[in-house]
Amino acid sequence: MKKILITGAAGFLGSHLCDRFIKEDYHVIGMDNFITGDKKNLSHLEGSRNFEFIEHDVTEFVNIERDLDYILHFASPASPIDYLKIPIQTLKVGSLGTHNLLGLAKAKKARILIASTSEVYGDPLVHPQTEDYYGNVNTIGPRGVYDEAKRFQESITMAYHRFHGLETRIVRIFNTYGPRMRLNDGRVIPAFMGQALRGEDLTIFGDGSQTRSFCYVDDQVEGIYKLLLSDYNLPVNIGNPHEITIKEFAEEIIKLTGTSQKVIYKDLPLNDPMQRQPDISLAKKLLDWEPKIDRAKGMKITFDFFKSLTEEELYKSEHKDFSGYIND
Numbered sequence: 001m002k003k004i005l006i007t008g009a010a011g012f013l014g015s016h017l018c019d020r021f022i023k024e025d026y027h028v029i030g031m032d033n034f035i036t037g038d039k040k041n042l043s044h045l046e047g048s049r050n051f052e053f054i055e056h057d058v059t060e061f062v063n064i065e066r067d068l069d070y071i072l073h074f075a076s077p078a079s080p081i082d083y084l085k086i087p088i089q090t091l092k093v094g095s096l097g098t099h100n101l102l103g104l105a106k107a108k109k110a111r112i113l114i115a116s117t118s119e120v121y122g123d124p125l126v127h128p129q130t131e132d133y134y135g136n137v138n139t140i141g142p143r144g145v146y147d148e149a150k151r152f153q154e155s156i157t158m159a160y161h162r163f164h165g166l167e168t169r170i171v172r173i174f175n176t177y178g179p180r181m182r183l184n185d186g187r188v189i190p191a192f193m194g195q196a197l198r199g200e201d202l203t204i205f206g207d208g209s210q211t212r213s214f215c216y217v218d219d220q221v222e223g224i225y226k227l228l229l230s231d232y233n234l235p236v237n238i239g240n241p242h243e244i245t246i247k248e249f250a251e252e253i254i255k256l257t258g259t260s261q262k263v264i265y266k267d268l269p270l271n272d273p274m275q276r277q278p279d280i281s282l283a284k285k286l287l288d289w290e291p292k293i294d295r296a297k298g299m300k301i302t303f304d305f306f307k308s309l310t311e312e313e314l315y316k317s318e319h320k321d322f323s324g325y326i327n328d
Contacts, residue, residue, distance in 0.1 A: 010037025081186030094149025174239025178217030206268030208247025
């Protein structure tokens with residue numbers, strides 16, 4: 001049985017990856033310190049003979065006694081609300097944490113896949129974004145703690161690959177959604193759905209002309225799985241190339257939820273990207289991968305998940321200060 005360590009296992013995407021690799025008959029070791037993850041995301045795996053969990057902060061030395069075949073490094077705050085609240089931890093998990101996991105991979109002779117992000121492109125001047133675009137990033141802006149942590153993460157990963165011959169993979173993840181997203185994390189899908197369920201007006205920052213491209217979580221997991229098992233060591237975009245404006249998306253949410261809220265507009269935050277659309281030509285060619293689940297189906301599943309939350313879960317985010325970063 002192959003053994004895989006998944007950091008950030010209690011997060012939205014990390015928990016879905018745990019499910020997928022258990023389904024593929026791997027022995028999964030999940031690791032998380034719960035700074036943004038939720039124990040509830042892993043509760044269904046309690047008692048599974050193919051799953052074990054270690055509570056640990058990867059910015060501290062990481063040691064696993066048993067052999068490992070693979071490592072997925074997904075530990076990181078992933079929304080502006082998080083990385084504005086904990087900027088130092090965000091930088092540390094991208095730098096120290098990645099260094100620790102690369103060192104572990106080297107010691108175990110394991111293949112490691114690093115979770116990067118479309119944020120390495122910043123507010124892009126190239127559209128759609130291809131892997132050979134270097135980005136347009138404000139290193140000292142409020143989003144820089146996340147953007148630069150991920151850019152450093154890619155650099156040190158390639159250094160380990162080139163200098164130590166380590167088997168490495170890098171996935172650049174574009175906006176992903178689905179069940180287990182945190183309602184109060186400030187990103188556009190849970191924010192809009194939470195506002196709709198609470199009967200609040202939907203808030204757009206800027207004029208709503210910004211674009212995003214949303215990929216359902218099962219499609220994202222399939223792309224990551226295929227990339228891990230591929231022979232390609234340079235970054236690969238995994239996301240849905242179907243682009244939509246934030247204004248159009250708000251209208252879709254109102255229609256989906258059957259509510260009658262207005263859309264209200266507030267000032268655009270600093271360095272909010274105006275465009276997000278992956279070029280997935282490389283993923284199609286290398287991995288024979290492209291998204292299969294259309295937005296209407298994925299959004300219905302996601303909305304049903306949010307509707308199943310308790311009133312306490314629904315309203316605990318009611319007075320959160322989203323700090324103007326609701327468009328992500």
